[in-house]
Amino acid sequence: MALLRADIEKIAHLARLAISPEETARYAQDLSRILDLVAQMDAVDTQGVEPMAHPLHDMAQRLRPDAATEADQRERFQSIAPLTEAGLYLVPRVIE
């Protein structure tokens, strides 16, 4: 399956990755080859087969009471943030 430049640009946008025009050509080639590998799946008859979402398929997801178990550690967590002010994470203006 060959991906075109326009496909790569769309995928990169969805993935929020800034890629240059030169990289676009390279990614088109690489991703197409990976999808060719993946295309081996097409030959398999999977009619009636249940998808396996969890490797231990007889396991059920545990539930826990809906109660807060973590203490507030805002300062500690924000100490590794790129930009904060007054306890808030700062990003470029979203609404003009």
Next chain:
Amino acid sequence: MHEKGIAELRRDLDARAYSSVELTLHYLDRIERLDPRLNSFVTVAAEQALAGAERADRAIAAGTGGPLTGIPIAHKDIFCTQGLRTSCGSRMLDNFIAPYDATVVERLAAAGAVVLGKTNMDEFAMGSSNETSFYGPVRNPWDPGKVPGGSSGGSAAAVAGRLCAAATGTDTGGSIRQPAALCGVTGIKPTYGRCSRWGMIAFASSLDQAGPIAGSAADTAPMLQAMAGFDPRDSTSVDTPVPDYLSGLDADLAGLRIGLPKEYFGEGLDARVEASIREAIREYERLGARVNEISLPNSPLSVPVYYVVAPAECSSNLARFDGVRYGHRCENPKDLEDLYKRSRAEGFGAEVQRRIMIGTYVLSAGYYDAYYLKAQKIRHLIADDFRRAFEQVDVILGPTSPTTAFPIGSKMDDPVAMYLNDIYTIATNLAGLPGMSIPVAPVDGMPVGLQLIGNYFQEGRLLNVAHRLQCVSDWHLALPKGF
């Protein structure tokens, strides 16, 4: 001291033949002298290690030590360590100091292990050669021109060079077993859910699992003993008792049923690697095992299935790296979208971006059924192959990797060729089964790994089967020249 196994180090420390501080200094000295050849450590934590060793010596003196008290180990740089940088091999986390310890780190600390530092790895564990690290490739101690395997390449190379007594690793598609094979050491990937993934940076959540790498099965056993167990903070952690792995190591192998999947001995397997595996199989027959051919008919599909499931889950997991709360942020973003896009493009390397894009594509509107759902169905078929096989055999045996270590740079331009390195290891992750790699006879001086696959929660059996071979062979004792 570094040629000794953990049991011997334990006896020596307890007998005060030397202190943990002396042992730790010995390893720190080896890292300083020898690691420039390997690049297996991203961060060396000398001060913290010595403080830990002093605590260990006090515990030993007071008789309150645990099985690993005073034993110097290293953590793959994917495990969060409070106060010590956790980079995950990425520029994205080059400045990241985790505010908490991963459960595995906590448990090994509780067992008394001393942490020498953090080991190099493929970026976000995506790679089979340790060449995708932001911190440069790791070199194989057996030949510096060759790769150590990946993604836990730093851990495997550090153990092979005896720069630590043992190390942690993670395995999503072979990332413990393949580097263990290529570096001539012993590594085990436990059953999915056996070790907590809390604080272990996520790559593909339905596949990721933590495990130890060490010089022998007898040394991986106490590591796994400390790492395994239920953790309510990881919703996929399994609440099943952890058996005593050490007490089961010596069990007799008479009557053990070993299955050789014919798909693992076909085209693509290096003939000399196969000869080494066959030599070890004859050794198992002498130990009383019964060897039969079996079939895992869907296993050739495991690589294509993996390259849908793993990228899909990675594209979702790595969406959290947005340049806002932690990690790399670009300079002067003009708006929020620019902040996201440039922070991620600058922070992630090429292989990570490739996988995020593949994952984004296969999960995008209109493609979900053809890719992700189809892959999850075939995954079921692959797991069923194993279920049927374990009705006939106790352990499955084959090669870990189709070849020995390859030259650095030789596969970097061809992602698909690189992916095929994991052809024998991926299926166990898809099925959630435990797998192990142990060294057998080398080929042209380069290590060869033999893979053992067990049924769910049969880690103890794998360690036993590996240990009995290591009792009658010395392949695991060989040290690379100059180390």
